[in-house]
Amino acid sequence: MTDRRNFLRLSALGTGAVLTAQACSEHALVESNPTLQPETAPAMKETPIVVSTWKHGITANLAAWNLLQSGGYALDAVEAGVRVAESDVENRSVGLGGYPDKEGKVTLDACIMNEKSNCGAVAFLQDIENPVSVARKVLDETPHVMLVGKGALDFALAKGFEKRNLLVPEAEEAWKKWMEGSNYTPPPINTENHDTIGMLAIDSSGRISGACTTSGAAYKMHGRVGDSPIIGAGLFLDSDVGAACATGLGEAVIRVSGSAMVVELMRQGHAPEEACKIVVERIINKLGDMTHIQVGFLALNKHGEYGGYSVYNGFNFALKTGTREALIDCPFNRKW
Numbered sequence: 001m002t003d004r005r006n007f008l009r010l011s012a013l014g015t016g017a018v019l020t021a022q023a024c025s026e027h028a029l030v031e032s033n034p035t036l037q038p039e040t041a042p043a044m045k046e047t048p049i050v051v052s053t054w055k056h057g058i059t060a061n062l063a064a065w066n067l068l069q070s071g072g073y074a075l076d077a078v079e080a081g082v083r084v085a086e087s088d089v090e091n092r093s094v095g096l097g098g099y100p101d102k103e104g105k106v107t108l109d110a111c112i113m114n115e116k117s118n119c120g121a122v123a124f125l126q127d128i129e130n131p132v133s134v135a136r137k138v139l140d141e142t143p144h145v146m147l148v149g150k151g152a153l154d155f156a157l158a159k160g161f162e163k164r165n166l167l168v169p170e171a172e173e174a175w176k177k178w179m180e181g182s183n184y185t186p187p188p189i190n191t192e193n194h195d196t197i198g199m200l201a202i203d204s205s206g207r208i209s210g211a212c213t214t215s216g217a218a219y220k221m222h223g224r225v226g227d228s229p230i231i232g233a234g235l236f237l238d239s240d241v242g243a244a245c246a247t248g249l250g251e252a253v254i255r256v257s258g259s260a261m262v263v264e265l266m267r268q269g270h271a272p273e274e275a276c277k278i279v280v281e282r283i284i285n286k287l288g289d290m291t292h293i294q295v296g297f298l299a300l301n302k303h304g305e306y307g308g309y310s311v312y313n314g315f316n317f318a319l320k321t322g323t324r325e326a327l328i329d330c331p332f333n334r335k336w
């Protein structure tokens, strides 16, 4: 966890990174650039651009960037990007290798949305490694927005996706251990227990897209669906304004239509970080007791400005543009 709280200097950028004083960022790390003064660095608008939640966003961003740098479509980029996290067997919160629910089943939620407000989503999907690509098929090839459970699985199989056991031995072992002493009470979603990937991108033609994918809360009730596949909660965008995504306790995010609210606040003129902060504060005010409940939002406006904010320390996001690559720690409301 320490690395999440610390700034990361990525080797691709070499040395000499400086801390800026931009909004999200006495916490932000930018690459060395002699023309950038810390105080003026905030004018960070550059497209194409991709941002994504958590440290695993670094490698996911690179997959997205492969497409973005050659003029590719933002929607293809976010799909390719988050697939990396889904297929990462070490990632316990997304796709293959994710923690199971309390019945020992890995169930996945994902959604994807493009600049025309077309979207696709799947929820409570089992045995498919890359739910975001099933969501993409829902977007591209159905008149619907969301498919769930067996319907989503049948659809995926009909589209040629292959079944795969997503429960890896390490996650199964952890689940069995949890069963012994848990009293069947799911652990809190805190900084140790969630890594959903949300990714937002603008391509070189100015098209904005987003994707969000997760295995959800560890040891959740069977059938539980969180915010991540819900357009407006885990992800939302409007090409007139920008995009936002969420990570953390889905139930808290859904209750305030979190990502949609962030976008609406940006529409009213708030900077991305400020918009995220207002929604986090709204959640804190509504829930009252935030003990062990982490929620974080990440936002990107149509100009390429970005920011994030969370309830507790520890939330960060990965950034990639043509000149910058960084993991950025977000400001937060309260100490862990």
Ligand code: SD4
Pocket (backbone or CB within 6 Å): 093, 189, 193, 194, 195, 196, 197, 214, 215, 216, 217, 225, 226, 227, 228, 246, 247, 248, 249, 250, 251
């Ligand atoms: C959920 N929001 O299912 C997800 C969990 C999460 O990082 O964000 N994990 O509630």
